Amino acid sequence: MIAEEYKKMLGQKSVIREIAEYGSERAKDIGYENVFDYSLGNPSVPVPQEFTTKLVELATSSEPGAIHGYSPSLGIESVREKVAQSLSRRFDMNYKKEHIFMASGAAGALAHALRAVTTKGDEVVTFAPFFPEYTPYVNKSGAILRVVPAKTDDFQINFAEFEKMVTPKVMAVLINTPNNPSGVVYSTETIKKLASFLQEKEREFGHEIFLISDEPYREIVFENVDAPFVAKYYPNTITCYSFSKSLSLAGERIGYIAVNPECKEAELIINMCGQISRGIGHNCPPSIIQLAVAEVIDMTADLSVYETNMTILYNELTNLGFTCAKPGGTFYMFPKALEEDAVAFCKRALKYDLLLVPADSFGCPGYFRMAYCIPTEKVKRSLVAFRKLAKDYQLECKS
Amino acid sequence: MIAEEYKKMLGQKSVIREIAEYGSERAKDIGYENVFDYSLGNPSVPVPQEFTTKLVELATSSEPGAIHGYSPSLGIESVREKVAQSLSRRFDMNYKKEHIFMASGAAGALAHALRAVTTKGDEVVTFAPFFPEYTPYVNKSGAILRVVPAKTDDFQINFAEFEKMVTPKVMAVLINTPNNPSGVVYSTETIKKLASFLQEKEREFGHEIFLISDEPYREIVFENVDAPFVAKYYPNTITCYSFSKSLSLAGERIGYIAVNPECKEAELIINMCGQISRGIGHNCPPSIIQLAVAEVIDMTADLSVYETNMTILYNELTNLGFTCAKPGGTFYMFPKALEEDAVAFCKRALKYDLLLVPADSFGCPGYFRMAYCIPTEKVKRSLVAFRKLAKDYQLECKS
Numbered sequence: 001m002i003a004e005e006y007k008k009m010l011g012q013k014s015v016i017r018e019i020a021e022y023g024s025e026r027a028k029d030i031g032y033e034n035v036f037d038y039s040l041g042n043p044s045v046p047v048p049q050e051f052t053t054k055l056v057e058l059a060t061s062s063e064p065g066a067i068h069g070y071s072p073s074l075g076i077e078s079v080r081e082k083v084a085q086s087l088s089r090r091f092d093m094n095y096k097k098e099h100i101f102m103a104s105g106a107a108g109a110l111a112h113a114l115r116a117v118t119t120k121g122d123e124v125v126t127f128a129p130f131f132p133e134y135t136p137y138v139n140k141s142g143a144i145l146r147v148v149p150a151k152t153d154d155f156q157i158n159f160a161e162f163e164k165m166v167t168p169k170v171m172a173v174l175i176n177t178p179n180n181p182s183g184v185v186y187s188t189e190t191i192k193k194l195a196s197f198l199q200e201k202e203r204e205f206g207h208e209i210f211l212i213s214d215e216p217y218r219e220i221v222f223e224n225v226d227a228p229f230v231a232k233y234y235p236n237t238i239t240c241y242s243f244s245k246s247l248s249l250a251g252e253r254i255g256y257i258a259v260n261p262e263c264k265e266a267e268l269i270i271n272m273c274g275q276i277s278r279g280i281g282h283n284c285p286p287s288i289i290q291l292a293v294a295e296v297i298d299m300t301a302d303l304s305v306y307e308t309n310m311t312i313l314y315n316e317l318t319n320l321g322f323t324c325a326k327p328g329g330t331f332y333m334f335p336k337a338l339e340e341d342a343v344a345f346c347k348r349a350l351k352y353d354l355l356l357v358p359a360d361s362f363g364c365p366g367y368f369r370m371a372y373c374i375p376t377e378k379v380k381r382s383l384v385a386f387r388k389l390a391k392d393y394q395l396e397c398k399s
Numbered sequence: 400m401i402a403e404e405y406k407k408m409l410g411q412k413s414v415i416r417e418i419a420e421y422g423s424e425r426a427k428d429i430g431y432e433n434v435f436d437y438s439l440g441n442p443s444v445p446v447p448q449e450f451t452t453k454l455v456e457l458a459t460s461s462e463p464g465a466i467h468g469y470s471p472s473l474g475i476e477s478v479r480e481k482v483a484q485s486l487s488r489r490f491d492m493n494y495k496k497e498h499i500f501m502a503s504g505a506a507g508a509l510a511h512a513l514r515a516v517t518t519k520g521d522e523v524v525t526f527a528p529f530f531p532e533y534t535p536y537v538n539k540s541g542a543i544l545r546v547v548p549a550k551t552d553d554f555q556i557n558f559a560e561f562e563k564m565v566t567p568k569v570m571a572v573l574i575n576t577p578n579n580p581s582g583v584v585y586s587t588e589t590i591k592k593l594a595s596f597l598q599e600k601e602r603e604f605g606h607e608i609f610l611i612s613d614e615p616y617r618e619i620v621f622e623n624v625d626a627p628f629v630a631k632y633y634p635n636t637i638t639c640y641s642f643s644k645s646l647s648l649a650g651e652r653i654g655y656i657a658v659n660p661e662c663k664e665a666e667l668i669i670n671m672c673g674q675i676s677r678g679i680g681h682n683c684p685p686s687i688i689q690l691a692v693a694e695v696i697d698m699t700a701d702l703s704v705y706e707t708n709m710t711i712l713y714n715e716l717t718n719l720g721f722t723c724a725k726p727g728g729t730f731y732m733f734p735k736a737l738e739e740d741a742v743a744f745c746k747r748a749l750k751y752d753l754l755l756v757p758a759d760s761f762g763c764p765g766y767f768r769m770a771y772c773i774p775t776e777k778v779k780r781s782l783v784a785f786r787k788l789a790k791d792y793q794l795e796c797k798s
Contacts, residue, residue: 010670042464
């Protein structure tokens with residue numbers, strides 16, 4: 001009488017959770033400042049002061065009904081308008097508010113997008129390494145997730161494998177660039193090749209293949225990195241965005257869907273999102289957060305620390321002999337473990353109070369993820385631990 | 400390639416929306432203050448000043464990461480603890496934080512509760528008149544909604560009809576007291592009878608039947624009305640609560656699930672809610688709103704205006720010859736239309752700038768809903784319009 005499918009999910013021990021639990025216990029002994037916690041992707045930089053100022057202005061305004069009342073099911077019109085204008089201005093596109101649906105973060109956006117363009121049994125293709133939550137997002141929408149193996153030299157798209165998997169059952173392709181967990185940004189070349197391949201397949205199959213582009217890390221791109229705006233290259237693009245990382249608002253559940261105005265079904269899809277909401281208990285993202293975000297729509301938190309941390313870690317780890325694609329953005333990097341079994345590797349790292357996440361659940365065994373959204377001074381202090389860990393393996397090789 | 404089920408939902412013309420659209424157009428001509436809009440259940444009283452003060456304190460605190468960061472998937476622990484303590488204190492119960500899941504309003508709570516205790520094809524029984532959104536909430540969870548016809552003399556439970564419908568396929572019963580749209584509160588006698596009947600059926604069928612109690616109007620109960628706390632009477636109760644109405648925060652999407660500690664599966668159900676979230680794009684209710692609500696957990700907005708409005712309208716309408724069960728709470732009342740076709744009746748009411756909602760979609764044709772969450776002075780000004788409308792029908796009878 002209890003839904004077994006969810007009960008079963010509870011039984012699956014999460015490696016990430018085990019590591020986090022170990023970290024909490026260890027912190028009690030040696031202090032949290034001495035646990036080098038690279039496990040969680042929680043933004044570490046403060047929200048911009050301007051956001052706080054606007055939030056306070058709204059909270060203390062004379063019309064609390066308007067501030068805290070229901071928003072329309074597609075989002076507050078003025079907010080949708082500001083999102084559309086910002087996207088159009090920044091990426092030279094033609095978004096209007098009719099192309100925007102306000103969502104509860106990228107998770108909410110993906111839940112809506114997947115339900116809009118797939119029905120039961122349809123296939124959705126994504127690329128390893130991928131955010132493990134894609135599995136429940138896709139499966140619980142009724143579709144089936146197919147995963148293209150990773151191209152581990154640069155973590156761009158493995159087209160040879162991809163092409164084999166695109167059958168007429170595929171209704172959507174789900175990408176995440178800049179990527180969690182690899183930190184890699186798909187190049188213009190990759191996106192162009194992907195777009196032209198998908199358009200060819202659309203013609204061949206006689207139906208649309210939607211490109212669902214999950215972009216919570218869009219604003220965290222490092223210097224001189226080629227980071228194309230995906231929708232520019234493919235009409236049937238549904239962009240899923242979150243302000244979680246760009247404004248350090250992960251807990252406030254605010255993001256949006258933007259459907260490329262070039263997509264014939266754009267307005268229909270947006271309106272359908274309002275209907276999809278009715279079944280999943282989403283009414284709207286919090287009203288006051290919608291309004292506050294719209295006031296700082298072109299701002300970001302000071303994200304520079306992420307590139308600083310990346311540079312320190314990338315240099316040190318490659319020096320120590322780790323293989324690692326250089327991140328172009330995000331606050332993740334994705335080195336190869338020093339032994340085949342990344343779970344064993346990450347367990348050994350705990351000896352030096354390094355909390356690393358094995359990438360098996362990201363569809364890429366043998367690698368591990370580091371979330372370096374932690375203070376730079378802590379990153380620096382952690383280097384000794386990495387040296388000790390690497391030395392362990394060198395000694396082992398010699399013996 | 401577009402999900403037809405949601406596309407179709409778009410095609411269904413909503414009577415409420417038509418009425419609201421008429422109202423907006425009419426407001427342009429005669430001013431919104433002259434349109435007597437009883438169509439929408441948007442709380443009209445301001446949030447308590449204490450809530451605003453706490454919200455501002457949180458927003459300007461020195462730890463923005465802790466305020467705006469991800470909350471755990473079951474909700475912030477300290478918030479769950481405060482909810483549990485408040486419920487236990489107020490209703491003499493034994494809730495602990497392990498029995499509480501923080502949800503995005505009552506809609507989010509219901510979406511989770513339904514998925515936790517039903518699987519595809521199970522039946523959920525509710526009672527007319529009922530909130531129309533129950534249909535997508537239940538159907539999109541995979542279960543099937545069955546509706547017990549209304550007991551129109553007092554809008555308590557129609558047990559004769561209910562008993563016929565409780566087959567072994569029924570895994571949950573969904574009630575809403577105080578009720579939208581009738582305004583009626585289920586009496587202790589009703590709840591006791593319901594509880595004892597369900598316990599008898601649980602024994603007969605050999606499986607639990609969960610009582611999902613949707614309680615967004617719990618704090619809006621009028622003087623001397625018998626308003627029992629449902630869970631007190633039935634162990635397998637899942638209470639779905641929202642702060643939308645009690646604190647006038649409808650847009651901020653904050654509420655909770657509380658599973659009766661007497662329910663054997665209580666903690667399991669709460670933990671499952673964390674898994675259910677993964678498929679529907681809910682991560683948590685907004686962090687800062689969770690924290691702010693917890694600080695004013697035992698407060699409500701000044702809700703007295705709703706009883707004032709109810710009394711004025713109830714007296715006038717019954718004087719004019721309307722049949723109406725006296726509301727015991729909420730900000731709704733539910734009179735019988737003056738002709739059989741409530742849609743035609745509500746259309747005629749528009750002539751006098753009265754926006755009323757025919758109750759066909761609430762499963763109770765021939766009645767109409769009035770949401771009197773509007774200023775009292777406007778309620779008073781609307782009485783002339785009701786008199787004119789009633790007179791229309793009197794003249795018709797005579798002719």
